[in-house]
Amino acid sequence: MATVALKFYSTSIGKKVVMAITGLTLAGFLLVHALGNLQLLWGPARLNAYAAKLQSMGPLVWAFRLTLLAAVALHAFSAVLLWLQNRASRPVRYQVQQYRETSYAARTMIWGGPIIALFVIYHLLHFTTGHAHGTFVKGDVYANVTVGFRVWWIAILYIVANMMVAFHLYHGMWSWLQTLGANHPKYNHWRQIFAAAFAGVVGGINIFLPLVVLLGIRK
Amino acid sequence: MNFTLKVWRQKNPNNAGRFRTYAATDISSDTSFLEMLDIVNEQLIERGDDPIAFDHDCREGICGTCGCVINGFAHGHQEGTTLCQLHMRSFDDGQVIWIEPWRARAFPLITDLMVDRSSFDTIIQAGGFISIRTGSPPDGNAIPIPKDESDAAFEAAACIGCGACVASCPNASAMLFVSAKITQLGLVPQGQPERWDRVKSMVAAMEEAGFGACTNHGECEAACPKEIPMDLIARLNRDLVCSMVKK
């Protein structure tokens, strides 16, 4: 079993499958996370109660965190291995190279990834531990977020970072279907539509919330 | 028509190569790209220069021997066309044309525009066949195959192994080529007995040869002169995953 898994992982397809499963796990989290945060619009009582309910799950919280951490580690590790393989596969580059089908999102996956990872570290220090937050109050999520986003450059930082997230998801959310072999001529055009919708919803909410606070619509 | 050619010239793998500029003058618009190179070569030979070496054989788009990157496009800008079937009328008069060999670690350069594609042969030898007892030819329809499946297998079998998928892929990946062979053989009954071993050994040979990994850019299907779709890559992925569980 272990040897079969290792042999599978030694192929580029094996690494891609690991990236697809871990990427999908992270994407699923992002969707739930974004929908949950939307409760900011209902005001402090609703958002803080939601946060308290999540925190009250005790050991489950850590099980969740460790799963996400493992997913990020496997995803990034496989990404770097594949990137090295791909860099080595064309030692002499073209003088002129034109693209017909690839997208900006597809070409920036390997740069979007690490940028997202750095942003996530900052985001955890900002809103989870409070180390990067001047007036952090544990448990008062609403105040932490609104005070945080009222600083214009922090709001912009979140907006730009989440544009990268949306690009990463736009390519990733159809890429995983292809990687896991989910294709059928009848439904294939839905894969791109699904990816755009998913990236639009997650990216859209994550950009909308800092904007709402920055523009003073929620205080 | 007149063109300025910027052609990659390299004597052998150990010499440094460089682009050299040639004028192609008075070219008829009905000339094919390779005929245009023939005309330039004749002038080079008259001048006592080495002619430009390039691969070609059938010149009718069926053998998969020709292929260069023309102005950044594998086989040139015209879709679904091999280089030998590209005509000069599809270029603008006076245009500058950059001509480069396929660039990939797994396709080492031989000379000028010729590269060694025997890594494709190695992949085929690893499993791109069916092992059967040969004898007198069987009856045409002795083995019934559903029409849509035989059509799909035939579509994959249109692959001529030219290497444009590798050349155009930002990662120099051979996944479209391998997926075409896996699909062609995997869709028909004759290919079933070796299906799971085949995918494992062909993928192993592909990795061994030093090709890159697929990141779903889709440049391969856009460049393929036989318009093989990248859906087949999903099928290859699926077959490799299944082969791990099958035995």
Ligand code: HEM
């Ligand atoms: C918010 C966190 C992230 C999510 C939701 C996410 C999601 C995804 C998904 C769904 C895929 C498609 C999987 C496939 O079929 O190949 C993917 C691919 C990829 N991800 Fe991530 N990812 C995240 C973070 C990262 C990080 C931290 C890196 C760091 C290196 C990274 C680098 C990549 C690369 C290089 C690809 C392959 C692109 C390709 O196949 O073209 N991602 N990601």
Ligand code: FES
């Ligand atoms: S020379 Fe045979 S396909 Fe072009």
